[in-house]
Amino acid sequence: MKLWNNKTEIQFFIEALKNFASPEQLFYNLQDGYFAYVPKGSNAEGQTLQSRNSLIGQYTEKWSKTIFEPIAKELGLYAVNSVVCEELGLTRQSSADLALCTTDHTNQKPENIKLLFEIKMSVVSNYKFTQPNKVEFIGDYKQHKGNPALLRSDSMLKAIGKSINIRVSGIASTKIPVVVLGNSPITESYIKKVDFLKTSGVIQGFWSLNPNPTNSDYVKNTPKLGFQTILNNKQLLNNSKELVTNDMNYFSSMISKLKLGEIIRISSQETTDIAKAEKFLTLIRN
């Protein structure tokens, strides 16, 4: 299965139309015809399309599950949508969009969740619809007024907020990597922030599954790979594999050098490196 591209988006519209979604639900009904987004220079004529939101949300979550299914299989896991785990603050109303787990159940224990995904994807490029069922590409995201997926600052803030919410929900979350999946680049203003989120351990990465969002310039990768544009399925597998197989631990604190030194001194008395690390993690969390 191919990564996200314009055909994926056209397929979304065709499928939605087949399932009795009306053109008015999916497109802006402008003077020049039906458009996915308002082209730059055109007038929105007072419209703010909202009826597409939940449809594209459902489509991207299912699509992501499908693309991760062979990867999960390779790692001996299942790709599961709408994962609920009370210990991680993932409730039915605010579940994990996608997760790789040891079982295929929606309700999960923390120890069975190996990788959590927060999905922030939308229609990226612009399309024109003509009756009865023709959907044609008319321009990339720079040629319309909308701001897709991770290019919106509030989408970034929501993704970060959701991840922090998991991290502060308890000690059970400290062994589970969290990755934000998008299908657009990010803005320049978030380059430093995503790298810091990665090095500080809060979020293990922002991955765009759209290798060619535009033919012009865009942020492809950040220096420390906090944000990466995934170019093929192999890369996606390798990235996932690394996160699932490395036994990682998240920790954070705000303590004095005196206290930190004490913790290091006590932990260093353990015999093996692993034991030192375990002692350190125990002490820093108390």
Add this chain to the structure above:
DNA sequence: TTTACTTGCGAGTCCCTTAC
């Protein structure tokens, strides 16, 4: 001064929970 970009807010929609 004009233009381009960034940002936070809130609207419309869907869906779940709760109360009666």
Add this chain to the structure above:
DNA sequence: GTAAGGGACTCGCAAGTAAA
């Protein structure tokens, strides 16, 4: 059963900021 309340979703709008 059903109405009310509220959370989460996406994205247009307008105000603020930076660049030309």
